[in-house]
Amino acid sequence: MLNIPDSPHPRIVIIGAGFAGFKIAKKLSRKKFQIVLIDKNNYHQFQPLFYQVAMAGLEPSSILYPLRKAFQKNKNVHIRVAEVQAINPLKKRILSSLGEIYYDKCIIATGVVTNFFGNESIEKFASPLKSITDALQLRNSILSDLENALMTTSYEERQGYIDIVIVGGGPTGVELAGALAEMKKYILPKDYPELNEKEVDIYLIQSGKCLLPGMSEMASGKALEFLEKLNVNVILDKRVTDFNGRYVKINDGTEIKAHKVIWAAGVRGESLEGIESNAITKSYRYLVDPTNKIIGYEHIYAIGDIAYMQTVEFPEGHPQVAQVAIQQAVNLANNFIKNQSKPFKYKDLGTLATIGRNKAVADLPKLKFYGFTAWVLWLIVHLRSLIGFKNKFFVMLNWVWNYITYDQSLRLIITTAKKNKEPVD
Numbered sequence: 001m002l003n004i005p006d007s008p009h010p011r012i013v014i015i016g017a018g019f020a021g022f023k024i025a026k027k028l029s030r031k032k033f034q035i036v037l038i039d040k041n042n043y044h045q046f047q048p049l050f051y052q053v054a055m056a057g058l059e060p061s062s063i064l065y066p067l068r069k070a071f072q073k074n075k076n077v078h079i080r081v082a083e084v085q086a087i088n089p090l091k092k093r094i095l096s097s098l099g100e101i102y103y104d105k106c107i108i109a110t111g112v113v114t115n116f117f118g119n120e121s122i123e124k125f126a127s128p129l130k131s132i133t134d135a136l137q138l139r140n141s142i143l144s145d146l147e148n149a150l151m152t153t154s155y156e157e158r159q160g161y162i163d164i165v166i167v168g169g170g171p172t173g174v175e176l177a178g179a180l181a182e183m184k185k186y187i188l189p190k191d192y193p194e195l196n197e198k199e200v201d202i203y204l205i206q207s208g209k210c211l212l213p214g215m216s217e218m219a220s221g222k223a224l225e226f227l228e229k230l231n232v233n234v235i236l237d238k239r240v241t242d243f244n245g246r247y248v249k250i251n252d253g254t255e256i257k258a259h260k261v262i263w264a265a266g267v268r269g270e271s272l273e274g275i276e277s278n279a280i281t282k283s284y285r286y287l288v289d290p291t292n293k294i295i296g297y298e299h300i301y302a303i304g305d306i307a308y309m310q311t312v313e314f315p316e317g318h319p320q321v322a323q324v325a326i327q328q329a330v331n332l333a334n335n336f337i338k339n340q341s342k343p344f345k346y347k348d349l350g351t352l353a354t355i356g357r358n359k360a361v362a363d364l365p366k367l368k369f370y371g372f373t374a375w376v377l378w379l380i381v382h383l384r385s386l387i388g389f390k391n392k393f394f395v396m397l398n399w400v401w402n403y404i405t406y407d408q409s410l411r412l413i414i415t416t417a418k419k420n421k422e423p424v425d
């Protein structure tokens with residue numbers, strides 16, 4: 001039963017400690033509720049900087065924050081590290097890997113997972129970037145493949161190791177492509193002088209006609225210009241149809257030889273069993289009313305990426321970004337605290353994407369700009385959003401060091417040795 005003590009206060013169970021779950025738990029801490037915060041990890045992850053961990057620019061610990069440390073002073077918050085599998089709305093119970101728990105109110109904030117659109121081969125061989133583990137695996141495979149490339153005299157074989165294909169031209173794909181291009185330009189000649197960095201091809205394939213869909217025409221155009229200047233091969237209006245671990249197939253019949261495909265082309269909701277299908281969209285998000293309550297259910301709410309709220313302004317749901325998750329968490333917490341049902345209204349603070357050193361694009365509500373100023377704004381916004389002073393400090397230190405030296409010193413291949421730890425009777 002998750003071993004949660006009895007309390008005179010109503011119990012709110014929050015599933016997921018990402019941007020939405022973490023924020024609402026903080027807002028409700030020290031209020032007259034008993035909060036149970038369940039996550040499959042014992043830390044909060046700052047997803048916008050995953051790509052810098054994958055590119056060996058930041059250490060994982062700089063962008064993770066332990067949940068127990070975050071809630072040390074909040075005695076009404078009980079943390080459990082467990083994976084939730086299902087909800088039983090009739091009995092008001094949650095089923096998890098650690099057992100069941102009763103709730104008075106349940107908040108689902110489980111976010112999204114990578115969507116491979118049913119292609120099993122792509123799912124098997126491509127690398128997603130949705131968790132810190134994905135980021136570390138990608139870092140290891142990029143660095144290991146560079147080591148492998150040194151050991152072959154065949155140009156054809158070497159291409160497989162060093163060429164990289166990124167699928168999806170949204171912010172993640174664009175930021176990854178820019179970071180890889182800078183790694184090729186500044187790091188490869190120093191770390192791998194025996195490799196010819198000109199042989200390294202970086203492809204960014206986007207199914208739509210422009211990069212950064214959802215941002216302004218100026219932002220899409222500038223992102224393309226910046227990436228092309230960095231020698232990234234941007235392929236627009238084409239779809240990757242298959243990848244077998246060796247060759248990438250594109251829908252125009254061409255093939256690219258590459259061992260690494262980074263899949264940033266789509267997400268789907270991390271939905272749980274127990275909610276009827278008429279409250280779930282095709283991309284597995286929960287349909288919610290303007291107060292984030294799941295349609296057809298009392299006492300069950302969804303916030304953040306997993307929530308799908310149709311409004312006049314956002315007929316296809318809100319964008320799946322951190323600000324929506326945070327603002328929905330704040331609105332719902334205020335509704336609980338004040339016992340009200342105020343509808344959610346998204347305040348768009350703007351969108352930023354960085355392409356590399358001194359290069360970023362910014363779409364603010366009243367101003368759109370690019371270049372160095374946008375890049376500085378991107379740095380400030382991301383630093384401010386990180387949780388914990390130590391994380392902010394170390395990330396800033398890394399960025400300053402990298403800016404001055406054109407180098408980071410984190411290119412380590414660390415894999416874990418597997419040991420059989422089964423006790424012998």
Ligand SMILES: Cc1cc2nc3c(=O)[nH]c(=O)nc-3n(C[C@H](O)[C@H](O)[C@H](O)COP(=O)(O)OP(=O)(O)OC[C@H]3O[C@@H](n4cnc5c(N)ncnc54)[C@H](O)[C@@H]3O)c2cc1C
Pocket residue numbers: 015016017018019020021038039040041043044045047048049050051082083084085109110111112129130171172270303304305306320321322323325
């Ligand atoms: C690579 C990348 C880059 C991004 N860059 C940006 C950016 O620059 N700007 C921006 O605004 N947004 C960005 N986003 C999107 C942003 O990270 C999301 O919109 C935001 O994380 C959504 O918050 P959330 O709380 O809904 O979900 P998440 O932050 O994903 O949190 C979900 C939590 O639920 C937990 N969980 C999931 N399933 C279970 C389960 N069954 N049981 C227990 N726990 C579970 C997970 O461990 C996780 O902690 C990026 C996303 C990615 C992947």
